[in-house]
Amino acid sequence: MEEIRDTVSQGRGGTRRVRISDLAEALGLTKSTVSRALNNYADIAPETRRRVAEMAAQMGYAPMPYAQAVRTGRVRALGLVLELDAPDRYGPFLADFLGGITQEATLEGWTLTVASSNSREEMEATVTRLLQEHKVDGFILPRTMVEDPRVDFLRAKHVPFVLFGRVGHGKPDPGLSWYDVDGAEAMRAAVARLAALGHKRIGFVGPSAAYNFAVLRREGYQAGLAEAGISFDPALEIMEVSDRAGGAQAARDLLDLPQPPTAIVYATDATALGAYDVARERGLRIGRELSVISYDGIPEGRMIDPPLTSFAVDSRHAGERLAALLIAQLRGADPAGLQELVVARLEPGGSDGPPPSVS
Amino acid sequence: MEEIRDTVSQGRGGTRRVRISDLAEALGLTKSTVSRALNNYADIAPETRRRVAEMAAQMGYAPMPYAQAVRTGRVRALGLVLELDAPDRYGPFLADFLGGITQEATLEGWTLTVASSNSREEMEATVTRLLQEHKVDGFILPRTMVEDPRVDFLRAKHVPFVLFGRVGHGKPDPGLSWYDVDGAEAMRAAVARLAALGHKRIGFVGPSAAYNFAVLRREGYQAGLAEAGISFDPALEIMEVSDRAGGAQAARDLLDLPQPPTAIVYATDATALGAYDVARERGLRIGRELSVISYDGIPEGRMIDPPLTSFAVDSRHAGERLAALLIAQLRGADPAGLQELVVARLEPGGSDGPPPSVS
Structure with missing residues (x-):
């Protein structure tokens, strides 16, 4: 050292x-x-910031980080607490997501402190410790719940944070800062696509309704049905499904109905892969006898046969924007003005086609 | 705030x-x-540390992190720089790996600072910045090269670090601290398993020999051949393969040889999946007409049909031990005593069987 x-x-x-x-x-x-x-506060005019930065470079000014932290109360570090009990452990996107956060943070002169927790209690203890030890100025909160205990916890501590996803069924307190991908719109578009192909019985498989994204995607599915003039049948909607085996069981349950669906919209790719297992079991061809559309854009979905039609999320961009929104807030911007909603990109595969004709 | x-x-x-x-x-x-x-230095007797910790708890002592950092020169933070140009972006294991590092670090009262880089130049700039800003005390270096520029760079700066993997063809300078999984032994065991099944022509597909693990796994393959009394045929060894498409092309090239192999050992699961694509193309059954064994234990390998026989790595354990080794070094232990080599665990699938009988 x-x-x-x-x-x-x-x-x-x-x-x-x-x-x-x-x-x-x-x-x-x-x-x-x-x-x-020097700390890029929003209340200093850009021209002044530029003049100061130039003079600092010219005179060889370098900040003393500890002293600076004591003075500003900032350590220029973003915090991320990974939840190790998350069902899919963030799937294959974590490297892209962390790449996005860290690249954006570096551009702005900040760093990222990562911690992990196995439970809500451990998360709160970890957050408290990171703040007490001055390791973090604010937090990025991945995977939001409809009622997210982290929100009340951090607000009570007056700690800045940004949500990846919304809370409160998609109508969060307008004072919260968030970045989200419009999963409801993707599910609505999936139903519209299937309805246009001729499907009348379209199922939906989603995860726990405690997750905000699950609720929004289910709403999108129902909105799509309404738009297509198909009446909603509660028997075709199965929730609380979080992995491939659960996705397979949901497909079996749906196909065993007296009036089974000809297409299933899955809220996540990981669960949609279960439909392929059931298709193999029962000798059904995906994209012919059973159509499937889902959401995430995982690499495995593109490699399976036939490739999965899915709405893909750009995890790198999500990480970049979450870092940018949190840094803006830490520099003084009002979180009420820091919300971003982006659309998922349809990646057509071979898993959806016209329904089998009734013979 | x-x-x-x-x-x-x-x-x-x-x-x-x-x-x-x-x-x-x-x-x-x-x-x-x-x-x-209080900082758990190795030169203080455990009994003394225990007495001090008890008195600190009793009197309600809480360290002032900045002051402590100035005093000790330590911020109690481990550093990890993810290389975004890594071919597989750390695969699906990153959450487990980060979970292991952060859980171990938390137990010891340390944190993890994560950064990323797109090139060697950016890595060096990022490391320099993290040190200058006192964001990190030492580094975990994932994915080592045979000649790893990060080693000389950090040594020249007198910055402690631990390697995930070895350098120098598996014979690193004994003064370096490292944790590694014995990939050579796994590849040797893979060849022994195939030879015991009756295979005489066994191919090997590995990544760039610039990576230390690639060299070691190739050595293990060759050692396995020698042990089984099979002479090494350079035509059966293909290197510089890093993804599924490359793994497929290598399988085509091997199968098109005048004397094709009946089994292929792949250095990584991601590339081994390419053999399944070629088997489908050519109407070969994996585990019957073509046997495959590989290394990593990725979830996808267990879901493919037939499941891939693979040597699995425990990424969570790797993260825990790397954090523990680096913290020990930062507390004063000699890196020369901080090396750990563990074995990969065979997960038998259905991808290997006896060679097709010559008809």
């Missing part, structure tokens, strides 16, 4: 360290303005 | 903050001993 000590002592020894007061004097600004400009 | 300020000011205001000097006086120890005990 000699290098670190050298870095600190260089500033203190021989050539005197350039201080914020030196920059302030050279620029004819107050120390507070210079400090806020 | 009010809560953070409150936390700090509580210590300074009303009830006076308990200091290290208070603990030292109560225990009859020097401040330095108390400080080193």
Whole structure:
């Protein structure tokens, strides 16, 4: 660790360290303005920030991180607590998601602190510790619940955060900052696509309705039915399905109905793969005797035969935008103005086609 | 951020903050001993550490992280720089790996700072920045190369680090700390298993020999051949294969040889899945006309038909041990004593069987 000590002592020894007061004097600004400009606060005009940054570079100013943290109350670190009890452990997208967060954070001069928890209690203990130890300034909260205990917990502590997903059935408190992909619209479009192919009996398989995305995707499915003039049949809707085996069982249950569906919309690709297992069991061809459309765009869905028609999410972009929204909030922007809703991109495969003609 | 300020000011205001000097006086120890005990330095006897920890709890001592960092030169943070140009983006194991690191770090009172890079230049810039900003005390380096530029870079800066994998063809400088899974032994065992089934022509498909694990697994393959009394045929060994499409092309090339193999050992599951694609193309049954064994234990390998016989790696355990080894080093242990080699666990599937009888 000699290098670190050298870095600190260089500033203190021989050539005197350039201080914020030196920059302030050279620029004819107050120390507070210079400090806020260096930290990119929203209340400092861009032109002033540019002037300060140029003078800092010219005079060789380098911040002392600890001192800066004490002064600003910021350590320039975003926090992410992974929930290890999440059913799919974030699937194959975690590298893209972390890549997005960290690349955006780096561009802005911030870093990412990652922790994990096995339960809500552990999550709260971990968050509390990260704050007490000044390891994190604010949090990115992945995978939101309809009623998300993390929201009340962090609000009570006055800790900034941004949600990946909404809360409250898609109508969150307008004071919350969030980024979400419009899963309801994707499910509506999936039903519209199937209805246009001629399907009249369309099932839906979704995860626990405690997850906000599950509720929204179910609403989208029902909206799609209404739009297509198909009346909603509760027997065709199965919730609480979170993995491939559950997706297979849901397909069996739906196909065993007196009036089975000819198509199933799955809320997640991981569960939709179960329909392929059941099709193999029963000698049905996916895309012919049974159509399937789902959501996520996992690599496995593109490699299975026939490829899964799915609405794909850009996890890298999600990570980038969540980092950007949280950093904006930490620099003083009002969270009430920091919401983004993007659309999922349809990736057509071979898993959906016209219904088998009644013979 | 009010809560953070409150936390700090509580210590300074009303009830006076308990200091290290208070603990030292109560225990009859020097401040330095108390400080080193609180930071779990290896040169303090376990009994002393226990006494200090108990007194700290009893008197309500809580460290001031910034002050502590200035004093110890430590921020109690491990660093991990994900390489976004890695061919498989760490596959589906990243959540388990991060879960292992963060759970172990939390147990010891440390945290994890994650960054990412798209190139070697960006990696070095990111590492330098994390050190200068005192965001990280040491690094976990995933996916080692035979000649890994990160090793020289960090050594020159006197920054502690632990390798996930070895360097130098498996014979790293004994002063380096590392954790590795014995891929050579797994590949040797794969060949032994196939030879015992009766295979005489066994191919090998591996990634770039710039990766240390690729070299070791190839050596294990060749050692397995020698052990089984099968002479090595360079035509049966294909390197530089990193994805499923490449694995498929390698299978085609091997099967098109005048004397094709009846079995192929793949260094990674992701590439082995390509053999299934070629088997479908050519009407071969995997496990009958073509046997396949590989390494990693990815979930997809267990779901494909027939399931892939593979040597599985415990990514959670890898993360835990890497964190433990790095923390031990940061607390003063000699890296020369911090090496761990574990074995991969065979998960038999249906992808390997006796060779087709010559008719």
